Amino acid sequence: MKIxxxxxxxxxxxxxxxxxxxxxxxxxxxxxxxxxGEGEGGLTGSVSFEGRLDDLGIAIPGFAxxxxxxxxxxxxxxxxxxxxxxxxxxxxxxxxxxxKPAGPDSLPQPSFGQITAxxxxxxxxxxxxxxxxxxxxxxxxxxxxxxxxxxxxALQSELVRGGWIVxxxxxxxxxHKCADLVYSRLTGESPFFDxxxxxxxxxxPKDRRVKRLAIMDSDGANHRxxxxxxATALTPRYSPDYRRLLYLSYVDGNPRIYxxxxxTGRQTLVTQSTNPTFAPRWSPDGKWIxxxxxxxxxxxxxxxxxxxxxxxxxxxxxxxxxxxxxxxDGSQIVFESDRSGSQQVYVMxxxxxxxxxxxxxxxxxxxxxxxxxxxxIAFTHIAGDFNIAVMNPQGQGYxxxxxxxxxxxxxxxxxxxxxxxxxxxxxxxxxxxWQVDLTGENERRLPTPVDASDPAWGPILP
Amino acid sequence: xxxxxxxxxxxxGALALSACKTTAPETLPPDPVPAxxxxxxxxxxxxxxxxxxxxQQHFEQMVGGQNVIFFDTDRYNIDSxxxxxxxxxxxxxxxxxxxxxxxxxxxxxxGTREYNLALGERRANAAKNYLVSIGVxxxxxxxxxxxxxxxxxxxxxxxxxxxxxxxxxxVIN
Numbered sequence: 355m356k357i358x359x360x361x362x363x364x365x366x367x368x369x370x371x372x373x374x375x376x377x378x379x380x381x382x383x384x385x386x387x388x389x390x391g392e393g394e395g396g397l398t399g400s401v402s403f404e405g406r407l408d409d410l411g412i413a414i415p416g417f418a419x420x421x422x423x424x425x426x427x428x429x430x431x432x433x434x435x436x437x438x439x440x441x442x443x444x445x446x447x448x449x450x451x452x453x454k455p456a457g458p459d460s461l462p463q464p465s466f467g468q469i470t471a472x473x474x475x476x477x478x479x480x481x482x483x484x485x486x487x488x489x490x491x492x493x494x495x496x497x498x499x500x501x502x503x504x505x506x507x508a509l510q511s512e513l514v515r516g517g518w519i520v521x522x523x524x525x526x527x528x529x530h531k532c533a534d535l536v537y538s539r540l541t542g543e544s545p546f547f548d549x550x551x552x553x554x555x556x557x558x559p560k561d562r563r564v565k566r567l568a569i570m571d572s573d574g575a576n577h578r579x580x581x582x583x584x585a586t587a588l589t590p591r592y593s594p595d596y597r598r599l600l601y602l603s604y605v606d607g608n609p610r611i612y613x614x615x616x617x618t619g620r621q622t623l624v625t626q627s628t629n630p631t632f633a634p635r636w637s638p639d640g641k642w643i644x645x646x647x648x649x650x651x652x653x654x655x656x657x658x659x660x661x662x663x664x665x666x667x668x669x670x671x672x673x674x675x676x677x678x679x680x681x682x683d684g685s686q687i688v689f690e691s692d693r694s695g696s697q698q699v700y701v702m703x704x705x706x707x708x709x710x711x712x713x714x715x716x717x718x719x720x721x722x723x724x725x726x727x728x729x730x731i732a733f734t735h736i737a738g739d740f741n742i743a744v745m746n747p748q749g750q751g752y753x754x755x756x757x758x759x760x761x762x763x764x765x766x767x768x769x770x771x772x773x774x775x776x777x778x779x780x781x782x783x784x785x786x787x788w789q790v791d792l793t794g795e796n797e798r799r800l801p802t803p804v805d806a807s808d809p810a811w812g813p814i815l816p
Numbered sequence: 817x818x819x820x821x822x823x824x825x826x827x828x829g830a831l832a833l834s835a836c837k838t839t840a841p842e843t844l845p846p847d848p849v850p851a852x853x854x855x856x857x858x859x860x861x862x863x864x865x866x867x868x869x870x871x872q873q874h875f876e877q878m879v880g881g882q883n884v885i886f887f888d889t890d891r892y893n894i895d896s897x898x899x900x901x902x903x904x905x906x907x908x909x910x911x912x913x914x915x916x917x918x919x920x921x922x923x924x925x926x927g928t929r930e931y932n933l934a935l936g937e938r939r940a941n942a943a944k945n946y947l948v949s950i951g952v953x954x955x956x957x958x959x960x961x962x963x964x965x966x967x968x969x970x971x972x973x974x975x976x977x978x979x980x981x982x983x984x985x986x987v988i989n
Contacts (some may be wrong), residue, residue, distance in 0.1 A: 560970045586965055589930060602933075608960055609933055630937055631962060633930040646934065648961070651892075651941025653934040674934040690931065696890065697931055720928040734928050762928050780972040783925065808929065 360731065365610055374585040374605045379578040385527050385548075388499070390519030402564075406436025410540070411453075412447065413479045416440040416458035416489035417500070418466040423688065425492050427522035431499075435525065436490045437463070439500065442485060442529030446547045446573060447536065451796030456480070469503060476720075483507050484540070485538070488532055490525075502532035504539055504783075514539045526575055527804055527815065534814070544769035547572055548815045551774070552590035552599055553787060555579065556805040563809075567601050567614075570718050572767075574801050578787035588607065589633060592812035593640050593660075600624065600634035600643060611645050613660075625658060626666050633677045637684055640725075644678040644687070655689055657704075668706035674797045679724045679731075681703070681747070688712075688722040688731050688747070699733055701747065712749030719743075724808070726813075727770035730792070734762040734775075742775045742790060755794035763807070774800070776807040870915050874989045878911075879904040885943060887981040889924070892938045894946045902946045905985055909952050919943045920984045923964045924977035936961030943983040955968040958988065 437458045444457030462476065468575040469487045477485050482499035484503040493499055497519050504513045516535045518528045527548055533688050534545030555568040567580040567587040580599065581587045588609075589600035599614040611624040611631040623629060624645050632653070635644040637660075645665075653674045658665040669675035673693030680687055688701050691711075697720045699713035713719035717737030724731055726746070735743040740760040742762035745752045767774065768788075774789050785807040787800040800809075867873035876883050882901035885894070894902065909915060921940030923932035940959035948954045969976035 403861075451958075561967055563965070565965075588933075609963075630933070632933045646930070648934060648937040648941075651938045651945070653937065674931060674938065676930055676934050691888070692931075697928070705886075720931055740928075741925075760926070778925070783967075783970070783972075 372563070374581045374587070374603060375614075375619060375621065376579050376582050376583060379580070379616060383800070385524060386519040387531075387688050388501075390521060392804075412453055412455040412484040412486060412536075413461055413477050414440055414444045414447070414455050415461040416463050416680070417490050418464055418469050419489060420466045423492040425498065425522050425525075427498060432490050432492050435498075436488070436612070439488060439490055439525070439529045439532070440486075442526060442573070443488070443502075443533045443536065446530065447534035449573070449798060450537070450621050450810040451798060452537075452541065454484075468646075469501065472505055474507065479612050484513075484536075486532070486536055487497060490528070495520070496522070498522055498528065500525075500528035502528075502535055503547040504536050511810065514763075526571060529753040530572070541771075543771050546767040546769040546772065546811075549768050550592065550596060550812045550815070551787075552592050552601075552799075552805050552810045552812070553776075553802070554588060554590065554805055554809060555802065556785055557583075563783075567599070567603075568806075569599075570802075575786055577803060589808050591634055591636055591810045592637050594638060595640055596812050596815065598660075598795055600636065600645075602634070603630060625656070632777055633682070635678050637680050639684060640684055642680075642684075646676040646678070653686075655706075662727075666706075668702065669709070677721060679722055681724050682728045686724075686747075688724050690720050690722060697736070697776050699731065699745075699749070710767040712747070713745070714749060715743075715752045723765055725766050726768060729766035730766035730770070732773050734764065742773060744773075744792065753794065755790045755792070756788070756797065758788075761788070763809070765810050767811055774809040774811055776809060778807075833857070840949045843916055859941070868913065870912055870987065871989075875908060875917075875985075877986045878908050879934060883985045885983050886978060887939055887983070889977070889981065890927075890935065891936065892942045894942055898943075899946065901948060902943060906950045906952050906984075911954065916958070916988045917985045918958040918960055918988055919947075920978055920986060921959065921961045922966060922982050922984070924980040925964045926977055927964060929963060932963035933961050936963045939981075943985070 355382040381626050417439040419432040419436045422431045422433040425432050426788045440458035444455050447453040447455045450605040462593050469489045476757050485507055488502045491499045501516045501517045518531050520528050530548035533547045538545050549572045552569045555566045555613055556563055558564045564583040565586045566583040567590055570577040585603050588602040590599050602609055603612050609630045611634045612621040613624055614621040629647050629649050631645050631647045640658055643658050643660050646653050653676050654667055654668050654669045655675050655678050656665040671693045673691050675691045677690040684703055685704055690697055691700050693767045697718040698711050698718045699722045700709055700711050702709040720734040720735040722731050730744045732744050735741050740762050741754050742756040742761050743754045758777045759780045762776050764773045764775045772789050772791050777786050777787050785805045787806045787809045790797040882904050885898040885901050900919035919940040921936030923935045944957045944959050947957055967980045
């Protein structure tokens, strides 16, 4: 009797379909931006420096604290937390490739009072042209207040400041917000550090690769596995609000696209069909999902509401039509088709009308992704080797950005300046995530706990 | 004597290669399973312990290892070698009407991931459609694509890629 009572709730809680899901990750908390009431208009001031950004000396010492207090964010208190915040800003700006900053580990630590009254001589003696100062303060309500200031050393004046109130669990985001503030002010570009990446974590030998869905912050921190690895997972895409993930799973033995809800840890099929589905994509407003479905071997692109309901078929050719990436305004879709005999890039209106090929640079052109700025399309160019390239939406202005043996599946940083992709090693089949900026000059590997593929950037966090 | 055998092997090998270019080069189909037990000799039991009817082993043995067909890069057409293999599969399925199969479509690593999933699906369906065209009930054939996710040959060269561009028929248990 006791046993049946014990088993019954377990059974009722058991999922009806096979599952491959780990415990769900915590949903992201909001970060409150502190509005400055002083109207000092730092954003309109001019920057004295006019040379190349990578020649720009930026000093980023540890953030100061008003009083070293205990905090759940750091076992050693807010003083140590301040140095960690400085390291986040330093590492973001350094790894971005545009800057060569100096960080907390090679610089003196300013006091709390100096954050708004910098010791100019200390920093100019070290060759700094820009100075980042910040503070962290434990509030009585348990939250953390973090401030960030960018100073122009030549002008001895403040260029911009920002302030945020975060839960201790989200302390790293305050560092990313500060790095975004500095990056945006110095480059004129939109921010991107305070964002997350979904990708596929890979382990095991080439013929028995285990592929798990995983998520992490843009710098690799706060890494979480979503699936256990029992079934192969592929090609994730974050929803624009970070609440859901689209991805492919073989959990029922067939390749199918699932919509995974991060808050509840539950998932549903993108469409109730026994046909295999591939290549999921969100519309920029998160209201629509594109997926590709093979019917009797022929793959076409379909659109369905993110809330479910009937699907609309957008392509109708005997070739493989697959993928699809919306223009930022949602009016057009760039996609891949082999209707001409080989993989090439096409553009159509969002309702499927007006399909026309835009790639004519020779070789094959695959996995197109529209930049969030709208002016570029990143794609995999296959001409011998596989490389990441960009062109404009008319198919002009082709530029190759990478030179790996097999670089594929580009996706954009939220600001449209950096492209993420994965690189496969010849022979071993080992994979890693890489980032390259639009110049093609700044390429770097993004550290991941294990091998990694199919990176997908989410938007800047609210 | 040895020389004679060797040159004969080379000639037949070359013939096999030129006759069916979509057969993966330098890789022979697996040896028929009962070969070793059949030559086992003196103490052979009266009833040979072959693989069970309807098992994957039995299927592969009866079709002479032709449960796999191969494709050219980005192609999914059934050529004469593929057709011969599928005909032997169809004969097996005609003889054992209780057996159903899954055709697994695969691609080599030299393709983008999503396209390869669609390509594998196309290849699996090409094999299925051929089997149906020669009389196998469509309800007995399922398809699944693994794209480039499950290679059998691990190298990064033309030989390995040719072995991985394949459709594999697997008995459903």
